[in-house]
Amino acid sequence: MKVADGDTVTLLVEKKSYRVRLQGIDAPEAQQPFGQAAKKALSEKVFGHRVTVRWDEKDRYGRLLGQIYLGEVWVNQLMVQDGYAWHYTYYSKDSRLARSQQLAREASRGLWAREQAIAPWDWRRGKRPLLEDSLEASRIAQIVYVTPKGEKFHRQDCHHLGTKGKPEALASVRNRGLTP
Template sequence: MMRYVTVIFFLLVLTQCTPSRAWNGSVVRVVDGDSLLIKRDKKVYEIRLYGIDAPEYDQDYSNGAKQEVIRLTAGQTVSVEPKGIGIYGRVIALVTSQGRLVNRELVRDGLAWYYPRYCLEQPLCRELKTLEKKARQARLGLWRANDPISPWVWKHSRKPSASSARFRRRHGRFSYRR
């Protein structure tokens, strides 16, 4: 009997961990190039676009990526296909507007990077990688710059390191700069 209870419990947990089916909602606001607020049944969800990473606020092309998401989704009912929940509680998802996958369009237009660390679904991730390569070769969007820095490298380089914090502490200048 205990074995059956354990199996049933495991199956219930497993079904709660799997992404749900696609749903439709209206875009309330575009937060940045890879985040949107989408309303469904009187509840607003923060959505993070799956498989891509757009420039951060203080990076070149940040506004261009945001404006492209606005252009693709403004006044539209969009389809959201959840892939999971991110570490900040956002729904990680594919978003389709007017038959166009927003995630794909941003990479294709050179306004976002394919994000290999978190893009695990094939064949979509292979396609995003190929689209990024083509955008680089055509020098589209952020690829016009000589050596654009990916957002994950940008964020890491802007955080204070442990060694710099130790230096400031030893020399009477202890503060974490943001």
């Protein structure tokens, strides 16, 4: 079994691999705050365990859209309940997922501990936090996003900003000689 991120795994069944997207949930992207924590959480829940997958359709990328169970435990719901994923309401109206998200949010579990939690579907469209929690707001005049190669930066509203920009203080990137 391989865990790609907080909502996608690859399972090996009789020497054949199956890529499974956990149906009804959406976990933070890898470069998004809490993305690696979500991947780790899913890995800890399923890696090395015998799981059951129930699925009935594929997504546009050819992945099985599935419900993953560890015994009687519904892993999709557990990821939302523990605050490692959102209930993906665009594709799912499951009331159990909705309730799990509500409880996680009220308890400030996982990603809900962040004031600026951004849903993955918004992140994929370029939405970014105004300030990173790890940086002091008083020291930062503005946040920009450094490209993955670390050669340039973009402002949040720049149409060239992709989905993988790393947020940093403008003063810091200018001191390193980076340009927009």
